[in-house]
Amino acid sequence: MPNPTLHDVARAAGVSYSTADRVLNRRGGVAEKSILRVQRAIEELGYQRDIHAANLSRRRSYDFRFYLPFGDHGFFSVLRRAVEGQIQQRLAERVQITVHDVPPLDADALAAELSRIGAGECDCVGIIGSDSAALTLAVERLEGIGIPVVTLVSDAAIDARSLYVGIDNVAAGRTAGRLLRFAHGRGSGRVLPILGKLDSRDHRDRLSGAREVLAEPGGDLHLLSPLEVLDRPEAMREKLAAALASDPQITGIYSIGAGNRALIQILRQITGPRPFVVLHELTAHSRAALEADLIDAVIDQKPDQEIALAIQAMKTIADQLPVVHPEVNPTIFLRDNLPA
Amino acid sequence: MPNPTLHDVARAAGVSYSTADRVLNRRGGVAEKSILRVQRAIEELGYQRDIHAANLSRRRSYDFRFYLPFGDHGFFSVLRRAVEGQIQQRLAERVQITVHDVPPLDADALAAELSRIGAGECDCVGIIGSDSAALTLAVERLEGIGIPVVTLVSDAAIDARSLYVGIDNVAAGRTAGRLLRFAHGRGSGRVLPILGKLDSRDHRDRLSGAREVLAEPGGDLHLLSPLEVLDRPEAMREKLAAALASDPQITGIYSIGAGNRALIQILRQITGPRPFVVLHELTAHSRAALEADLIDAVIDQKPDQEIALAIQAMKTIADQLPVVHPEVNPTIFLRDNLPA
DNA sequence: AAACAAAAGAAAGACGTATGTCAAAATCAT
DNA sequence: ATGATTTTGACATACGTCTTTCTTTTGTTT
Numbered sequence: 001m002p003n004p005t006l007h008d009v010a011r012a013a014g015v016s017y018s019t020a021d022r023v024l025n026r027r028g029g030v031a032e033k034s035i036l037r038v039q040r041a042i043e044e045l046g047y048q049r050d051i052h053a054a055n056l057s058r059r060r061s062y063d064f065r066f067y068l069p070f071g072d073h074g075f076f077s078v079l080r081r082a083v084e085g086q087i088q089q090r091l092a093e094r095v096q097i098t099v100h101d102v103p104p105l106d107a108d109a110l111a112a113e114l115s116r117i118g119a120g121e122c123d124c125v126g127i128i129g130s131d132s133a134a135l136t137l138a139v140e141r142l143e144g145i146g147i148p149v150v151t152l153v154s155d156a157a158i159d160a161r162s163l164y165v166g167i168d169n170v171a172a173g174r175t176a177g178r179l180l181r182f183a184h185g186r187g188s189g190r191v192l193p194i195l196g197k198l199d200s201r202d203h204r205d206r207l208s209g210a211r212e213v214l215a216e217p218g219g220d221l222h223l224l225s226p227l228e229v230l231d232r233p234e235a236m237r238e239k240l241a242a243a244l245a246s247d248p249q250i251t252g253i254y255s256i257g258a259g260n261r262a263l264i265q266i267l268r269q270i271t272g273p274r275p276f277v278v279l280h281e282l283t284a285h286s287r288a289a290l291e292a293d294l295i296d297a298v299i300d301q302k303p304d305q306e307i308a309l310a311i312q313a314m315k316t317i318a319d320q321l322p323v324v325h326p327e328v329n330p331t332i333f334l335r336d337n338l339p340a
Numbered sequence: 341m342p343n344p345t346l347h348d349v350a351r352a353a354g355v356s357y358s359t360a361d362r363v364l365n366r367r368g369g370v371a372e373k374s375i376l377r378v379q380r381a382i383e384e385l386g387y388q389r390d391i392h393a394a395n396l397s398r399r400r401s402y403d404f405r406f407y408l409p410f411g412d413h414g415f416f417s418v419l420r421r422a423v424e425g426q427i428q429q430r431l432a433e434r435v436q437i438t439v440h441d442v443p444p445l446d447a448d449a450l451a452a453e454l455s456r457i458g459a460g461e462c463d464c465v466g467i468i469g470s471d472s473a474a475l476t477l478a479v480e481r482l483e484g485i486g487i488p489v490v491t492l493v494s495d496a497a498i499d500a501r502s503l504y505v506g507i508d509n510v511a512a513g514r515t516a517g518r519l520l521r522f523a524h525g526r527g528s529g530r531v532l533p534i535l536g537k538l539d540s541r542d543h544r545d546r547l548s549g550a551r552e553v554l555a556e557p558g559g560d561l562h563l564l565s566p567l568e569v570l571d572r573p574e575a576m577r578e579k580l581a582a583a584l585a586s587d588p589q590i591t592g593i594y595s596i597g598a599g600n601r602a603l604i605q606i607l608r609q610i611t612g613p614r615p616f617v618v619l620h621e622l623t624a625h626s627r628a629a630l631e632a633d634l635i636d637a638v639i640d641q642k643p644d645q646e647i648a649l650a651i652q653a654m655k656t657i658a659d660q661l662p663v664v665h666p667e668v669n670p671t672i673f674l675r676d677n678l679p680a
Numbered sequence: 681a682a683a684c685a686a687a688a689g690a691a692a693g694a695c696g697t698a699t700g701t702c703a704a705a706a707t708c709a710t
Numbered sequence: 711a712t713g714a715t716t717t718t719g720a721c722a723t724a725c726g727t728c729t730t731t732c733t734t735t736t737g738t739t740t
Contacts, residue, residue, distance in 0.1 A: 052392030053696035174676035336514035393726035
């Protein structure tokens with residue numbers, strides 16, 4: 001009745017435990033017919049190796065590192081908390097997680113950090129990807145010395161890294177675009193996109209996703225040319241104020257990147273009907289803005305789930321088992337379905 | 341460097357392993373001062389018991405049962421697949437999960453099944469709640485004989501059951517209402533709610549959530565009186581066709597319960613502009629309808645996640661550890677953020 | 681100081697798996 | 711049949727925890 005053990009398998013196959021073990025762990029030196037008998041017994045009994053007992057015996061423990069930007073950037077601190085939240089939980093399953101600080105928005109600094117990691121120093125590293133030759137090189141080196149790399153949030157070094165865990169940013173942009181369409185019914189409108197940098201891949205993807213949907217037939221929606229604010233509050237304040245002043249017909253705003261604190265401040269000052277606003281990442285600020293009816297929707301990439309899935313996948317990769325690409329979906333938060 | 345073991349704790353506290361064990365597992369017969377020394381050592385070393393080794397040693401295995409309605413009801417089959425998907429995975433961690441069939445929408449039959457479970461027969465059961473005196477009694481009995489009960493999807497026997505894992509249905513209804521508001525901009529409209537039974541708690545909750553939001557000031561939205569279709573396709577077809585014919589001003593439909601297959605069929609026949617449609621649960625049919633632009637949004641309760649969290653919580657409950665109420669949020673799917 | 685109870689320690693075997701060593705058995709080549 | 715080789719089995723030890731049994735130490739009571 002209880003789960004069969006490898007002893008049971010051996011008995012059923014009519015071989016010794018040693019032989020069953022040799023088959024299970026591919027140690028070689030086993031006659032073909034014995035291999036078959038063991039495999040058949042495994043099939044028939046529905047044997048499942050007790051991974052925990054195995055890890056215990058192997059003294060296996062996983063050492064994972066996350067390289068995350070420091071600073072109080074809203075989203076990155078959410079991400080960091082998500083990782084820290086996992087540390088305790090995963091400890092019980094022999095997964096050691098450490099977080100290493102890197103300067104924000106600095107691919108070269110990240111690359112330099114990564115290049116300091118020696119072979120065997122850890123079992124897997126997680127980074128936030130970005131387009132950079134130096135970073136690509138660093139990732140290639142790590143993979144070369146047997147340390148798999150997982151990219152988060154934004155992909156990078158696509159040929160080298162083992163896995164990307166994060167949302168499809170085109171889909172996220174499309175989703176934002178769809179909400180903006182909803183808000184315009186069958187009427188017309190002008191939508192202003194705001195982003196950090198146009199050469200950041202995730203921002204580009206989101207913008208083009210939104211453009212796709214807004215350009216669909218039915219309704220007359222015009223997507224204005226994007227404001228680049230480089231994650232700097234002053235830039236956001238100035239450029240957005242200027243844009244709103246020069247074009248009073250703006251009926252929608254899609255904030256693609258960071259800097260939402262400044263955006264929200266400006267929205268607070270608008271009297272009368274305000275544009276329909278969609279932005280990214282649920283943080284303390286964006287949440288408050290939703291609740292205060294200053295914005296309408298937040299597209300979130302569920303950092304908690306993303307990190308949990310990434311760690312899960314890292315274990316699988318470290319064990320050299322086949323990885324199922326974990327899926328994270330862009331999630332829509334309105335003021336009515338906020339988490340507690 | 342590696343995780344400290346209980347041996348390390350004992351050594352650090354200057355007591356024997358036995359004493360450390362007696363403290364850790366509250367076996368009693370330990371002097372107060374020793375208890376304190378051990379606790380301090382645990383603190384200082386950051387000791388975390390290796391649960392897997394503990395379970396191995398205890399020969400602990402968890403036996404959980406889910407009682408789910410049979411039939412090809414879209415959502416329930418999704419839910420069932422979610423459970424079945426977990427069976428294999430959890431096996432490796434010594435969790436045995438079995439699914440038991442019960443007739444759909446029949447609280448008394450479920451209650452009868454539950455009353456057949458004897459003490460010690462399993463470690464926890466999961467059911468889909470519904471308001472019923474018989475069911476309440478059955479749940480009370482189970483909890484009485486030491487078998488905790490977890491309710492899913494819809495809550496029931498609130499005083500007796502150990503935990504509810506599922507979405508807040510008022511929030512789900514509010515979310516649907518918000519989307520319907522979006523779609524009406526600042527204009528007016530008439531929204532038709534359709535549900536299974538008014539005396540089903542989750543349906544009632546969703547309806548009142550939607551009503552709350554639609555009644556907010558700004559815009560002129562009228563919520564029509566709900567159609568009761570009792571999960572029966574013919575009822576849906578007849579009543580909905582009649583409603584649409586008699587009121588051509590309907591601009592929104594909120595389908596609260598099941599029976600969406602028939603709803604979608606009718607929508608397909610509409611020529612010209614159709615109402616904005618929000619319904620519940622992502623199934624093969626609702627997904628296809630989203631993709632075909634027959635409906636606009638689906639509110640989903642993420643059955644996979646719900647089941648995973650429920651099982652997680654069941655383990656915690658079975659171990660008599662403090663349970664953190666797991667949160668499941670109503671999720672919005674548009675045609676642009678569908679999972680792969 | 682003797683008698684007793686409470687507290688602490690020592691030791692052993694178990695859980696299911698991994699891994700190594702060594703000897704026995706089966707198979708092969710000559 | 712002999713030796714060489716491959717295959718198999720037996721056994722031991724370990725992982726970190728649980729649990730039981732038995733002894734020893736310490737403290738209290740009279």
